[in-house]
Amino acid sequence: MSVNTQDTEIVHRAFRRESRLLVELVAAVAPGDTARAEVIAGHFRLYRLGLRHHQEVQDELLLPPLLSRVDLDADIVLRAEAQHRRLAATLTRLDAAVPAWEATAGADERDTLVAALADHRAVLLEHLGDEEAALLPLAARHLTEREWALLRGRLVTGIPAPTLLTLCGAVLEEADPAERAAVLGGLPAPVRVAWHVLGRPRYARHIRRVRG
Numbered sequence: 001m002s003v004n005t006q007d008t009e010i011v012h013r014a015f016r017r018e019s020r021l022l023v024e025l026v027a028a029v030a031p032g033d034t035a036r037a038e039v040i041a042g043h044f045r046l047y048r049l050g051l052r053h054h055q056e057v058q059d060e061l062l063l064p065p066l067l068s069r070v071d072l073d074a075d076i077v078l079r080a081e082a083q084h085r086r087l088a089a090t091l092t093r094l095d096a097a098v099p100a101w102e103a104t105a106g107a108d109e110r111d112t113l114v115a116a117l118a119d120h121r122a123v124l125l126e127h128l129g130d131e132e133a134a135l136l137p138l139a140a141r142h143l144t145e146r147e148w149a150l151l152r153g154r155l156v157t158g159i160p161a162p163t164l165l166t167l168c169g170a171v172l173e174e175a176d177p178a179e180r181a182a183v184l185g186g187l188p189a190p191v192r193v194a195w196h197v198l199g200r201p202r203y204a205r206h207i208r209r210v211r212g
């Protein structure tokens with residue numbers, strides 16, 4: 001028996017897409033257009049919250065139990081820990097670059113931010129690819145169904161409901177019907193209902209504003 005970690009790959013798709021779009025969206029903002037910068041900076045903060053939460057849950061509920069159970073494969077877990085630290089460092093850099101750009105939408109600040117976003121994305125892509133190729137198969141073999149369910153549960157707690165619904169939309173955006181059913185089936189019933197009633201239109205509005 002091994003746990004099904006496919007939902008993580010569906011979530012990763014959203015991080016890959018949004019990290020690419022952030023580079024493109026910021027690069028396209030005209031100097032001085034602070035209204036547009038504010039919208040995109042808000043979207044970055046949402047992306048950042050989703051990514052950090054995802055990693056913190058993994059740091060607590062995925063990497064430590066794996067490290068205690070694997071022997072020859074410990075390097076895979078240690079590599080993931082190191083990649084999480086590098087990713088956190090790229091976010092720290094963005095935490096300075098985003099408000100600096102948002103304040104004036106200056107061309108120099110924009111170019112600095114685009115470079116920082118591109119660096120962040122490079123670290124992110126390396127990590128997600130590695131996680132899918134090496135870490136998740138390890139998790140599938142060594143974690144119990146109960147532990148995986150706990151991890152999934154934690155991914156949807158500790159985030160304010162409106163934010164959670166928008167993040168849900170990002171995850172479901174490119175999901176096929178079977179993936180959509182798997183993701184929604186893993187959510188608590190009240191969140192699932194809220195997604196259908198409130199989340200879908202809310203996400204559509206958010207994306208229209210962000211992507212223009």
Ligand SMILES: [Fe+2]
Nearest residue numbers: 055058080131
């Ligand atoms: Fe990770």
